[in-house]
Amino acid sequence: xxxxxxxxxxxxxxxxxxxxxxxxxxxxxxxxxxxxxxxxxxxxxxxxxxxxxxxxxxxxxxxxxxxxxxxxxxxxxxxxxxxxxxxxxxxxxxxxxxxxxxxxxxxxxxxxxxxxxxxxxxxxxxxxxxxxxxxxxxxxxxxxxxxxxxxxxxxxxxxx
Amino acid sequence: xxxxxxxxxxxxxxxxxxxxxxxxxxxxxxxxxxxxxxxxxxxxxxxxxxxxxxxxxxxxxxxxxxxxxxxxxxxxxxxxxxxxxxxxxxxxxxxxxxxxxxxxxxxxxxxxxxxxxxxxxxxxxxxxxxxxxxxxxxxxxxxxxxxxxxxxxxxxxxxxxxxxxxxxxxxxxxxxxxxxxxxxxxxxxxxxxxxxxxxxxxxxxxxxxxxxxxxxxxxxxxxxxxxxxxxxxxxxxxxxxxxxxxxxxxxxxxxxxxxxxxxxxxxxx
Numbered sequence: 446x447x448x449x450x451x452x453x454x455x456x457x458x459x460x461x462x463x464x465x466x467x468x469x470x471x472x473x474x475x476x477x478x479x480x481x482x483x484x485x486x487x488x489x490x491x492x493x494x495x496x497x498x499x500x501x502x503x504x505x506x507x508x509x510x511x512x513x514x515x516x517x518x519x520x521x522x523x524x525x526x527x528x529x530x531x532x533x534x535x536x537x538x539x540x541x542x543x544x545x546x547x548x549x550x551x552x553x554x555x556x557x558x559x560x561x562x563x564x565x566x567x568x569x570x571x572x573x574x575x576x577x578x579x580x581x582x583x584x585x586x587x588x589x590x591x592x593x594x595x596x597x598x599x600x601x602x603x604x605x
Numbered sequence: 606x607x608x609x610x611x612x613x614x615x616x617x618x619x620x621x622x623x624x625x626x627x628x629x630x631x632x633x634x635x636x637x638x639x640x641x642x643x644x645x646x647x648x649x650x651x652x653x654x655x656x657x658x659x660x661x662x663x664x665x666x667x668x669x670x671x672x673x674x675x676x677x678x679x680x681x682x683x684x685x686x687x688x689x690x691x692x693x694x695x696x697x698x699x700x701x702x703x704x705x706x707x708x709x710x711x712x713x714x715x716x717x718x719x720x721x722x723x724x725x726x727x728x729x730x731x732x733x734x735x736x737x738x739x740x741x742x743x744x745x746x747x748x749x750x751x752x753x754x755x756x757x758x759x760x761x762x763x764x765x766x767x768x769x770x771x772x773x774x775x776x777x778x779x780x781x782x783x784x785x786x787x788x789x790x791x792x793x794x795x796x797x798x799x800x801x802x803x804x805x806x807x808x809x810x811x812x813x814x815x816x817x818x819x820x821x822x823x824x825x826x827x828x829x830x831x832x833x834x835x836x837x838x839x840x841x842x843x844x845x846x847x848x849x850x851x852x853x854x855x856x857x858x859x860x861x862x863x864x865x866x867x868x869x870x871x872x873x874x
Contacts, residue, residue: 453671458663564618570623589618
């Protein structure tokens with residue numbers, strides 16, 4: 446349960462941000478740690494850090510729940526999702542890594558960052574993201590692709 | 606079949622899950638299932654990157670009761686057997702999607718679509734992991750096969766018409782040793798060196814056949830990280846007598862006449 450103490454807070458915050466529901470977010474936390482327990486034999490630290498692994502599991506579970514909602518509900522729910530670094534969370538002292546990633550995200554062009562954040566947090570498909578942003582589908586795909594590549598370059602190159 | 610370049614452009618979107626249930630998702634899945642090393646590696650990099658976006662969030666404070674709930678769920682859960690590799694590599698085919706949709710009433714079809722979408726997302730990351738492990742295992746297997754073949758080669762030489770002698774440090778400043786198998790049948794030397802010092806930049810170890818006053822170059826080699834090296838060289842036609850084998854430290858491209866210090870040497874005997 447040491448892993449719980451170290452990571453449950455982030456998982457809960459991540460799930461709540463996607464779902465907007467405390468109860469559902471807590472359900473995701475439980476399911477994520479159960480999945481970690483069940484798949485522990487398959488975990489390879491060389492493949493990904495534990496935090497990255499459990500965040501991926503939690504996000505997938507949260508998206509499962511989001512995608513059971515109607516499209517209208519999902520698009521409506523986006524209005525309440527805070528942007529990176531905004532809201533009360535930002536008052537909590539950040540780890541160096543978190544600050545570095547946030548700084549890299551801030552360096553992305555606004556259309557790229559917007560599209561990438563919607564892709565990560567909203568559970569929308571790329572078609573729905575294009576509808577939300579009122580942009581052509583090809584443009585949205587390019588923004589996300591360019592945003593990811595730029596983010597990778599910033600974090601790999603240490604230029605943050 | 607989609608081009609490799611077009612699949613690479615889809616990888617970041619695939620990792621984010623925004624292609625789920627679309628033809629683009631199936632294109633990526635099918636391509637990864639071929640074991641493409643480049644795309645598998647790149648997918649892993651994007652997966653790690655995508656996870657970092659999630660880590661930008663500051664942690665919330667879990668309620669006390671949640672910890673107990675997690676402990677209880679873990680205690681109740683049954684640890685599953687890992688899925689066989691064939692299962693995680695077997696993606697739902699387009700035909701399977703169509704069969705399910707055709708066989709169901711409207712409500713059941715929607716539920717089934719959610720189920721397969723969910724399975725596909727889970728299997729996406731499982732398959733990436735399985736592909737990466739498969740590539741790593743195949744790479745290790747190839748390396749082991751190469752080493753085994755080299756060892757068998759040495760054994761075959763020893764079983765035939767061969768002479769074995771050792772090379773030792775030429776002075777107390779030097780380090781390393783080697784065993785030389787002179788395979789007379791195949792007219793070659795197999796040099797098995799160990800404990801050699803790491804090479805300075807731009808340098809290599811060079812082997813010499815020494816016959817009387819004549820010093821004949823016999824190729825350069827570099828030790829691995831552990832200081833070991835395996836060097837095989839043909840003995841020139843017409844060279845019947847070799848008195849000494851020696852290794853010197855030379856420029857990386859090798860030289861025609863020794864210029865550097867003798868590292869290890871030994872009489873052929």
